Amino acid sequence: MSTLTEVNTLNTANSESVPTENGKDSLAVKSTFTLEEIHKILPHRYPFALVDKIVDYVPGVRAVGIKNVTFNEPHFQGHFPGRPIMPGVLIVEAMAQVGGIVLAQLPDIEQGLWMFTGIDKVKFRRQVVPGDQLLMTLELLWVKRRRFGKMQAIAEVDGQKVCEGELTFSMVD
Numbered sequence: 001m002s003t004l005t006e007v008n009t010l011n012t013a014n015s016e017s018v019p020t021e022n023g024k025d026s027l028a029v030k031s032t033f034t035l036e037e038i039h040k041i042l043p044h045r046y047p048f049a050l051v052d053k054i055v056d057y058v059p060g061v062r063a064v065g066i067k068n069v070t071f072n073e074p075h076f077q078g079h080f081p082g083r084p085i086m087p088g089v090l091i092v093e094a095m096a097q098v099g100g101i102v103l104a105q106l107p108d109i110e111q112g113l114w115m116f117t118g119i120d121k122v123k124f125r126r127q128v129v130p131g132d133q134l135l136m137t138l139e140l141l142w143v144k145r146r147r148f149g150k151m152q153a154i155a156e157v158d159g160q161k162v163c164e165g166e167l168t169f170s171m172v173d
Contacts (some may be wrong), residue, residue: 028152030058033101042097043113044079047074050094054101062139065098070132086128091163092119097151100139102151103169109146112171122165133158138167147171 033041033054044050056064075159076084096116103114127132134155141150148170155163 004041015039017067025135026037029057029142029166030061033057033098042100044097049089050090050096051097051101051112054098055135057101059073060106060111060140062100063098064135064137065094065101067094067136068133069128069132069134073130074142076130084130086132086134087164088124090136091124091128092153092165092167094134095155096165096167097139098136098170099140099149099151099153099167102138103141103143103149106143109143109171113171114149115172117170120166120168122163124163125161126157128155128157128162142168 001076035052038051038054039045039049042049042051050067051065052068054063055066055067056062071084073086075087075090079085079087093116099116100114104111134157136153136155139152141152145150148168150168153163153165153167154161
């Protein structure tokens with residue numbers, strides 16, 4: 001069984017060499033990801049790529065991502081005409097994609113596709129509408145047998161909690 005302690009090691013795949021005071025190079029972990037870098041990690045593409053940027057990343061621990069909600073997204077045509085509201089299922093999916101950034105880069109776990117497999121204790125607190133910036137924080141709770149993981153998820157807009165819950169994942173071959 002893998003624990004959070006076992007997976008909380010430096011991930012050199014997303015590190016860069018940084019000169020230190022003594023002139024030697026040291027590895028610094030990448031803490032942000034652009035959209036292009038996210039596309040190298042996650043398989044999602046338009047219209048289902050729901051993470052625009054990772055603004056904080058701690059390998060094996062957490063990621064904080066941003067989704068800029070815009071009126072021209074396809075789901076707003078029917079949800080709802082005259083009153084566009086981001087569907088809750090897409091909020092949860094966006095949170096899961098941020099979780100995928102953490103899971104896809106766990107050290108000592110072979111590469112594969114982490115699939116979103118379950119939600120527990122999810123609560124919606126307010127609506128998300130065009131113009132909102134969804135800030136999603138995902139923290140790794142545990143990884144078992146290097147194939148199953150659980151994360152705590154919180155989504156906020158302007159400092160107000162929008163959605164929270166626990167998301168589970170499974171590695172597929």
